[in-house]
Amino acid sequence: MTARVGGVITSVALVAFAGIYVRALMFTPIERFQGPAQKIFYVHAPMAWAALLAFAVTGILSLLYLIMRDRKLDTIAAASAEVGVAFAVVMLTTGPLWGKPVWGTWWSWDARLTSTLFIFLLFVGYQVLRGALHDPEIRARFAAVMGVMALVLVPFIHVTVYWFRTLHPEPVLMKPERPSLPGVMLVTLLSSVAVCTLLYVGFLLMRYSLAVLRDIREEEIVDGVS
Amino acid sequence: MEYPDNGAYMVAAYVVAAVVIVGYAASLFYRIRKAAKR
Numbered sequence: 001m002t003a004r005v006g007g008v009i010t011s012v013a014l015v016a017f018a019g020i021y022v023r024a025l026m027f028t029p030i031e032r033f034q035g036p037a038q039k040i041f042y043v044h045a046p047m048a049w050a051a052l053l054a055f056a057v058t059g060i061l062s063l064l065y066l067i068m069r070d071r072k073l074d075t076i077a078a079a080s081a082e083v084g085v086a087f088a089v090v091m092l093t094t095g096p097l098w099g100k101p102v103w104g105t106w107w108s109w110d111a112r113l114t115s116t117l118f119i120f121l122l123f124v125g126y127q128v129l130r131g132a133l134h135d136p137e138i139r140a141r142f143a144a145v146m147g148v149m150a151l152v153l154v155p156f157i158h159v160t161v162y163w164f165r166t167l168h169p170e171p172v173l174m175k176p177e178r179p180s181l182p183g184v185m186l187v188t189l190l191s192s193v194a195v196c197t198l199l200y201v202g203f204l205l206m207r208y209s210l211a212v213l214r215d216i217r218e219e220e221i222v223d224g225v226s
Numbered sequence: 227m228e229y230p231d232n233g234a235y236m237v238a239a240y241v242v243a244a245v246v247i248v249g250y251a252a253s254l255f256y257r258i259r260k261a262a263k264r
Contacts, residue, residue, distance in 0.1 A: 003258050010251055017247065021240060035230035040239040047243065086250040090243045097239040101232035199247065206254040213261035 002212070006205025013198040020192045028188045040098040042188050046196035047090040048116075052154050054084030054200060055119060058126075059151025062144035074140035075215070077147055079207035081126050083200060088120040103167050111164035112157065119153045122146070 024042040031038035061077035064070075095113070096106040107113060126146050133139035161170045181189065 003262070007255065007258075010254070014248065014251060017244075021244070025240070030229050032229065034232075036233040036236040037230070039236050043239060043243045083250075086246060090246045093242045093246075094239040097235045097242070101230065101235045203250070203254065206258060210254065210258050210261055213258065217261065217264055 002205050003209035006202050006209060008202075009198060010202030010206060013195055013202050016195045017199065020188070020195050023191065024188050028184055031185075034102050037098055037101040040094050042192045044091060044094040044098055045189065046192040047087050047094065049193055050196040050200045051084050051087035051091050052157065053197070054080045054087060054204075055123060055150055056154045057204075058084065058123075058147045059154065062147030063151065065140060065144045066148065071136070071140065074144065075211045076204070076208055078130060078143065079204055079211055081123050081147065082207055083203040085120070085123050085127065086203070087196070087200070088116075088123070092117065092120055099167070105167075108167045110166040110168065111160040112166045112168040115153060115157050115160055119150055119157065122150045122153070126150070
């Protein structure tokens with residue numbers, strides 16, 4: 001049932017994602033100084049939002065798992081972590097593709113970019129850790145500790161642009177003042193954020209049902225052996 | 227109006243994003259189907 005709902009949400013979100021491409025490429029004006037490369041923003045920023053949302057969900061559920069020891073929390077945390085890695089791959093590839101024409105460099109080892117790469121590598125390590133441990137209890141506990149550690153990084157990444165000197169621009173949406181974007185660009189950005197959030201929900205439901213199906217299969221094998 | 231000529235970066239970014247997202251969605255659909263068949 002969860003897989004079916006997840007599949008429907010993902011399918012709808014993929015169609016909407018194609019719609020975002022059409023709106024961003026054909027119906028959103030080109031920024032005067034940055035040129036067409038500025039339109040990478042409509043993909044890069046929402047993907048970064050979805051990645052950090054996924055990592056935050058993993059961290060919070062990991063913390064709850066350590067308190068409540070509910071296996072379901074660990075399963076959802078693991079699903080969210082994998083989905084977050086997929087979004088982070090897009091964030092970390094589209095970022096340099098925007099940086100090169102606008103900043104003149106693919107990458108800068110400043111606080112924002114380095115901490116973002118660090119959280120991505122941390123969650124790649126999270127997947128490796130889960131794959132290496134076979135005891136479900138130990139796997140859940142170790143992964144939860146790692147998830148909680150990574151949770152600290154999420155707000156830190158947000159504030160790096162204020163606390164450190166960095167090439168990365170300050171947020172245009174998540175700040176105390178009004179968004180600093182013309183209306184038509186803002187609508188494209190907000191629509192893309194909404195679609196990426198929907199994609200996250202669809203992916204999470206699908207990945208969670210996959211984990212449940214695998215757990216059922218594992219239990220059947222164990223029952224068959226004993 | 228004159229703009230910087232950097233459209234190729236935009237195309238590359240949009241292609242990469244589509245490949246990763248559609249590829250991940252396809253992998254989820256495939257893995258669920260395979261797990262459900264067993």
